[in-house]
Amino acid sequence: MALSRIRNFSIIAHIDHGKSTLADRILQLTSTVSEREMRDQVLDSMELERERGITIKAQAVRVMYRAGDGRTYELNLIDTPGHVDFTYEVSRSLAACEGALLVVDAAQGIEAQTLANAYLAIEGDLEIVPVVNKIDLPSADPDGVAVEVGDLVGVGAEDVLRISAKTGAGVEAVLQAVVDRVPPPSGDPQAPGRALIFDSSYDQYRGVVAFVRVVDGSFHPRERLQAMALGTRFEVEELGFFSPGMRPAKHLSAGEVGYIVTGLKDVSQLRVGDTLTLARGSAQEALPGYQEVKPMVFAGLFPTDSDQYPELRDALEKLKLNDAALAYEPESSRALGFGFRCGFLGLLHMDIVRERLEREYELDLLVTAPNVAYRVQVADGSWLEVHNPAQMPPGGEILETEEPYVRASLIAPKDYVGAVMELNQERRGAFHHMEYLSEERVQLVYDLPLAEIVLDYYDQLKSRTRGYASFDYDLLGFRPGAIVKVDVLLAGELVDSLSLITHRDSAQAQGRALVEALRERIPRQMFEVAIQAAIGTRVIARETVKAKRKDVTAKCYGGDISRKRKLLEKQKKGKKRMKQVGSIEVPQEAFLAVLEINRERTA
Amino acid sequence: MTAARHLYVHVPFCGHRCGYCDFVTVTGNERLHGRYVDALLVELGRAHVDPDTVFVGGGTPSLLADELLARLLAGLPAAGELTVECNPETITPAKARVLVEGGANRVSLGAQSFRPRLLEVLDRRADPASVREAVSTLRRAGLQNLNLDLMFGVPGQTADDLRRDLEDALSLEPEHISYYELEAKPGTRFTHAHGAELARQAEAMEEYYEVVVETLRGAGFRWYETANFCRPGHPAEHNLGYWLGHDYLGIGIGAVSTLGLERRRNLPSLPRYLSAVEGGARPPAAVELLTADERALERLMLGLRLDRPLPVNGARPLLDPAAVERLSREGMLVDDGEALELSDRGRFLADEVAATILR
Numbered sequence: 001m002a003l004s005r006i007r008n009f010s011i012i013a014h015i016d017h018g019k020s021t022l023a024d025r026i027l028q029l030t031s032t033v034s035e036r037e038m039r040d041q042v043l044d045s046m047e048l049e050r051e052r053g054i055t056i057k058a059q060a061v062r063v064m065y066r067a068g069d070g071r072t073y074e075l076n077l078i079d080t081p082g083h084v085d086f087t088y089e090v091s092r093s094l095a096a097c098e099g100a101l102l103v104v105d106a107a108q109g110i111e112a113q114t115l116a117n118a119y120l121a122i123e124g125d126l127e128i129v130p131v132v133n134k135i136d137l138p139s140a141d142p143d144g145v146a147v148e149v150g151d152l153v154g155v156g157a158e159d160v161l162r163i164s165a166k167t168g169a170g171v172e173a174v175l176q177a178v179v180d181r182v183p184p185p186s187g188d189p190q191a192p193g194r195a196l197i198f199d200s201s202y203d204q205y206r207g208v209v210a211f212v213r214v215v216d217g218s219f220h221p222r223e224r225l226q227a228m229a230l231g232t233r234f235e236v237e238e239l240g241f242f243s244p245g246m247r248p249a250k251h252l253s254a255g256e257v258g259y260i261v262t263g264l265k266d267v268s269q270l271r272v273g274d275t276l277t278l279a280r281g282s283a284q285e286a287l288p289g290y291q292e293v294k295p296m297v298f299a300g301l302f303p304t305d306s307d308q309y310p311e312l313r314d315a316l317e318k319l320k321l322n323d324a325a326l327a328y329e330p331e332s333s334r335a336l337g338f339g340f341r342c343g344f345l346g347l348l349h350m351d352i353v354r355e356r357l358e359r360e361y362e363l364d365l366l367v368t369a370p371n372v373a374y375r376v377q378v379a380d381g382s383w384l385e386v387h388n389p390a391q392m393p394p395g396g397e398i399l400e401t402e403e404p405y406v407r408a409s410l411i412a413p414k415d416y417v418g419a420v421m422e423l424n425q426e427r428r429g430a431f432h433h434m435e436y437l438s439e440e441r442v443q444l445v446y447d448l449p450l451a452e453i454v455l456d457y458y459d460q461l462k463s464r465t466r467g468y469a470s471f472d473y474d475l476l477g478f479r480p481g482a483i484v485k486v487d488v489l490l491a492g493e494l495v496d497s498l499s500l501i502t503h504r505d506s507a508q509a510q511g512r513a514l515v516e517a518l519r520e521r522i523p524r525q526m527f528e529v530a531i532q533a534a535i536g537t538r539v540i541a542r543e544t545v546k547a548k549r550k551d552v553t554a555k556c557y558g559g560d561i562s563r564k565r566k567l568l569e570k571q572k573k574g575k576k577r578m579k580q581v582g583s584i585e586v587p588q589e590a591f592l593a594v595l596e597i598n599r600e601r602t603a
Numbered sequence: 604m605t606a607a608r609h610l611y612v613h614v615p616f617c618g619h620r621c622g623y624c625d626f627v628t629v630t631g632n633e634r635l636h637g638r639y640v641d642a643l644l645v646e647l648g649r650a651h652v653d654p655d656t657v658f659v660g661g662g663t664p665s666l667l668a669d670e671l672l673a674r675l676l677a678g679l680p681a682a683g684e685l686t687v688e689c690n691p692e693t694i695t696p697a698k699a700r701v702l703v704e705g706g707a708n709r710v711s712l713g714a715q716s717f718r719p720r721l722l723e724v725l726d727r728r729a730d731p732a733s734v735r736e737a738v739s740t741l742r743r744a745g746l747q748n749l750n751l752d753l754m755f756g757v758p759g760q761t762a763d764d765l766r767r768d769l770e771d772a773l774s775l776e777p778e779h780i781s782y783y784e785l786e787a788k789p790g791t792r793f794t795h796a797h798g799a800e801l802a803r804q805a806e807a808m809e810e811y812y813e814v815v816v817e818t819l820r821g822a823g824f825r826w827y828e829t830a831n832f833c834r835p836g837h838p839a840e841h842n843l844g845y846w847l848g849h850d851y852l853g854i855g856i857g858a859v860s861t862l863g864l865e866r867r868r869n870l871p872s873l874p875r876y877l878s879a880v881e882g883g884a885r886p887p888a889a890v891e892l893l894t895a896d897e898r899a900l901e902r903l904m905l906g907l908r909l910d911r912p913l914p915v916n917g918a919r920p921l922l923d924p925a926a927v928e929r930l931s932r933e934g935m936l937v938d939d940g941e942a943l944e945l946s947d948r949g950r951f952l953a954d955e956v957a958a959t960i961l962r
Contacts, residue, residue, distance in 0.1 A: 564905075
């Protein structure tokens with residue numbers, strides 16, 4: 001297909017604003033799927049995605065559209081995720097496009113996510129086609145929202161399309177607008193082949209499948225390719241496009257979007273963001289790489305059954321291929337055994353990874369309380385990155401500490417401005433500015449420590465605004481913050497897996513909550529057990545589990561001995577399930593106390 | 604001839620069943636008392652036993668009519684200690700004479716408490732006065748070795764109730780006191796009726812137990828076993844046999860024997876027992892075969908209940924040396940290389956100590 005007849009575009013929208021429904025309608029309207037095949041959210045192939053109603057992975061589908069000029073155009077629709085945690089994935093999808101449909105709910109108006117993605121698209125130099133969806137809703141305000149959206153992208157309200165993806169009204173006009181307004185891809189069909197890997201997936205039978213946008217030249221089956229950054233070489237086993245299932249093709253040419261079956265078995269050999277080219281006669285320069293994202297939220301993942309450790313390792317390795325933002329390294333804990341310290345983009349990302357591990361890989365997991373990455377300057381002036389309380393140097397060696405900050409954008413009806421401000425003040429937020437988007441709706445911008453939002457900020461925001469507020473954030477980078485490590489000592493012995501890192505101002509409260517939670521979970525022993533929370537050598541909270549004074553069966557004669565022996569065996573077994581810390585026996589669930597105090601903190 | 608050094612004879616009959624009781628008991632059926640005594644003597648005759656001690660327990664052996672009790676006692680082998688378990692309300696001067704003339708030299712009286720309110724909770728028939736009367740009747744008949752069974756942790760028992768029970772018991776000058784904490788079995792009517800109260804007072808039982816031990820020791824008693832106290836020279840030799848891991852033979856329904864590695868528990872059914880024994884067969888029983896390690900483990904577990912050093916040299920492989928070392932550092936026990944001896948604190952926690960040091 002000639003470049004002039006190709007359009008590559010994405011749909012960006014806040015969650016629930018109708019992106020997937022619009023994609024479904026487009027597939028139907030272009031007869032890409034038959035009525036019989038049609039089901040809701042065709043593009044969201046994963047079970048989990050359909051259940052949650054959100055899209056995790058970007059996918060590309062090719063539709064053929066006969067436009068008003070009578071010609072048939074090849075439209076490649078690249079679906080994008082819609083949640084705050086997946087900004088990076090959105091940016092990858094956008095890099096493969098020339099245009100984007102910005103879909104806004106006619107009843108809800110612009111939300112925080114709409115803004116974030118619109119800015120990403122604008123930064124990526126994409127042509128934005130604004131669309132107001134759900135005009136059939138009784139509460140819709142298409143004219144008001146059209147003005148809002150027009151202002152955002154710099155067009156008049158009359159250029160904003162008004163549709164109902166649900167009924168199909170106006171969807172034809174959307175396709176025509178894509179043809180008319182989105183520029184055709186540029187690129188040199190004669191130059192050495194270059195293709196950007198914007199996503200990939202691992203297939204048990206076919207190995208690694210790369211999703212690519214061809215920029216220059218063309219690619220064919222059986223050609224030997226190489227990934228420019230990693231140097232990995234492989235032969236193209238098959239290539240093609242999605243419509244919406246995999247359709248093998250004879251070539252993928254400049255401007256087109258499709259897939260390449262690589263046959264690679266080692267998932268670490270191909271990286272999203274890399275450029276594919278021919279192994280011989282290759283391009284000189286790689287395409288500009290994608291923005292490298294760094295995980296900012298960390299948590300330990302441990303198999304409940306320690307025998308599942310190797311399976312967890314394999315599963316993470318496979319997930320990593322589909323999820324460039326996921327990071328992990330082995331970790332061992334006295335209480336929880338062997339597992340992995342994993343890095344995530346945010347809490348939803350963490351949740352999705354955990355659920356996929358449990359569902360798709362049938363693992364039973366224990367997830368520790370999440371924390372953020374900290375930076376610590378030590379005595380010799382160098383900076384360390386700390387992902388885990390165990391990595392925190394002793395207080396005496398620390399010169400400076402920094403924690404990651406975000407700029408949070410919150411949009412809420414004006415009645416909830418007070419509630420939003422209150423929450424942000426509690427979370428050490430610094431007010432940046434406030435803006436009325438309309439008479440009713442206000443955008444508030446705060447700078448906040450990421451640590452304050454990774455736990456339950458979003459839940460709190462939703463509950464305090466009855467679900468009306470939306471929220472998005474961008475990382476600002478590290479800023480000075482008084483960070484301390486709170487240790488727990490049981491009978492004077494430090495228990496590493498109970499340590500936590502927190503801001504100095506909340507150390508006292510967290511330390512107190514932690515020792516109280518432990519007191520409830522540690523049974524009485526033969527000795528008194530002191531439970532202390534300490535910063536360095538300074539004890540900030542203390543509780544005591546009183547010593548047990550009696551544990552003996554009163555009556556024991558000739559007829560009782562067998563029963564008594566069985567009771568003894570049972571008691572011995574109960575003790576084996578406990579972890580020995582010095583002379584103290586600690587039940588497994590006590591080690592989970594640290595998770596709960598964080599969740600209860602604001603409850 | 605069996606190697607058993609101790610003979611237990613079970614007489615299951617009771618006037619009524621007390622709510623908390625979990626022994627094998629039979630109420631009513633008076634017409635079977637005679638047949639049962641005869642069957643016991645048959646079972647005993649087949650056993651050829653020459654014991655150091657005999658314990659006639661129940662049930663309520665003293666519920667047997669005087670002539671039946673006399674017949675039973677006359678049929679028992681001679682032994683250095685012959686204990687008969689009695690309920691206070693059954694002790695008449697005539698019964699006391701039967702006991703002494705039958706060779707009983709020790710009587711264990713089920714007093715449980717001297718507080719009428721608590722006796723009522725326990726469904727006991729005896730009143731405090733009848734306990735005092737029984738003691739003096741037995742003394743007059745010449746018995747010089749008396750045990751009182753007492754109980755703490757009765758639902759509704761106050762610290763003051765306990766103090767006064769101890770005073771009342773000591774005022775009767777028994778040679779031996781068994782002081783048990785009430786054990787309410789889950790699912791029983793008693794637990795159903797009193798469970799909430801028992802749960803409420805559970806923590807106070809630590810204090811009660813300590814008060815029992817301190818008070819009785821202060822009065823000159825030896826705390827020689829977890830729940831047993833004696834005047835010097837008057838331990839229950841029969842029960843010591845259990846705690847020292849000796850072999851013992853039990854006859855009658857529900858009675859347990861341990862001979863070598865075989866533990867035999869006669870089934871609790873009275874009719875089946877009678878018909879088997881009368882028909883010339885062994886009483887129906889459940890047999891448990893112990894391993895040598897299990898038997899050795901039991902000896903350690905039981906030995907830790909006593910106030911004397913427990914020789915452990917043959918049984919070292921059953922002990923976790925690190926745990927022994929840790930608990931000895933914590934003052935729970937002393938290990939002199941040959942034997943283990945628990946400290947007082949260790950004895951209060953003997954189950955936990957055993958579960959910690961035994962592999």
